[in-house]
Amino acid sequence: MATADKSTKDDKASKNVAKKTARASGTKSGTANTETRKKRAQAVATKAAARKETRASQKDVKSLSDLFEHALGDIYYAEKKIYKSLPKMIKAADHPELVEALTSHRDETAGQIEKLEAIFELLGKRAKAEKCDAIDGILEESESLLEDFGTSVAADAAIIFSCQAIEHYEITRYGSMRAFADALGMDEAKQHIDDILAQEKAADANLTELAEDSVNAAAAEYDDE
Numbered sequence: 722m723a724t725a726d727k728s729t730k731d732d733k734a735s736k737n738v739a740k741k742t743a744r745a746s747g748t749k750s751g752t753a754n755t756e757t758r759k760k761r762a763q764a765v766a767t768k769a770a771a772r773k774e775t776r777a778s779q780k781d782v783k784s785l786s787d788l789f790e791h792a793l794g795d796i797y798y799a800e801k802k803i804y805k806s807l808p809k810m811i812k813a814a815d816h817p818e819l820v821e822a823l824t825s826h827r828d829e830t831a832g833q834i835e836k837l838e839a840i841f842e843l844l845g846k847r848a849k850a851e852k853c854d855a856i857d858g859i860l861e862e863s864e865s866l867l868e869d870f871g872t873s874v875a876a877d878a879a880i881i882f883s884c885q886a887i888e889h890y891e892i893t894r895y896g897s898m899r900a901f902a903d904a905l906g907m908d909e910a911k912q913h914i915d916d917i918l919a920q921e922k923a924a925d926a927n928l929t930e931l932a933e934d935s936v937n938a939a940a941a942e943y944d945d946e
């Protein structure tokens with residue numbers, strides 16, 4: 722055996738022994754590790770508390786209710802844009818159940834816009850839309866998908882594909898807003914959000930069912946030829 726090979730083997734062997742020894746005295750070093758972690762966590766907590774104090778003492782400081790209000794303006798903008806973009810998708814859809822699902826969800830969306838306005842009122846604020854780049858991006862993509870697939874055999878599948886991205890966006894936003902309202906003790910606002918969230922989740926589940934039960938299979942038939 723070459724000397725280099727032997728020394729590599731010896732190195733490995735001694736490293737293994739070292740590891741075993743470390744494991745054997747594991748309880749001791751484990752306790753030390755827990756202590757270090759505890760100390761580190763304590764230091765982080767102290768630092769965070771101090772930072773929060775400094776932030777709270779600053780003028781024009783943003784609070785959780787400011788964030789809630791921002792989210793409200795943001796989703797208000799989104800719902801209005803979604804309401805406007807749905808007719809184009811309804812027109813391009815073929816499956817009667819999909820047409821029905823989108824049409825009735827558009828009606829729900831009108832009601833959601835009203836609920837959001839009611840939340841603004843609860844806050845004593847004028848309803849104001851806040852431009853949301855996220856929904857703009859999703860809707861832009863759905864526009865171009867409609868251009869590419871809107872007259873194809875996969876049109877319905879493409880529409881569901883886009884609409885589910887919209888629903889999931891809404892679900893995440895309303896989910897966060899619900900938690901904000903809960904933490905802020907805004908019971909009435911939370912109730913409105915709960916109602917909307919249930920509609921978004923139902924719309925999403927309905928689209929999943931439609932896609933999996935009929936739309937995708939009907940489109941896939943053309944791929945078999």
Ligand SMILES: [Fe+2]
Pocket residue numbers: 800803830833891921
């Ligand atoms: Fe909505």
Ligand SMILES: [Fe+2]
Pocket residue numbers: 826887888891921924
């Ligand atoms: Fe929706």
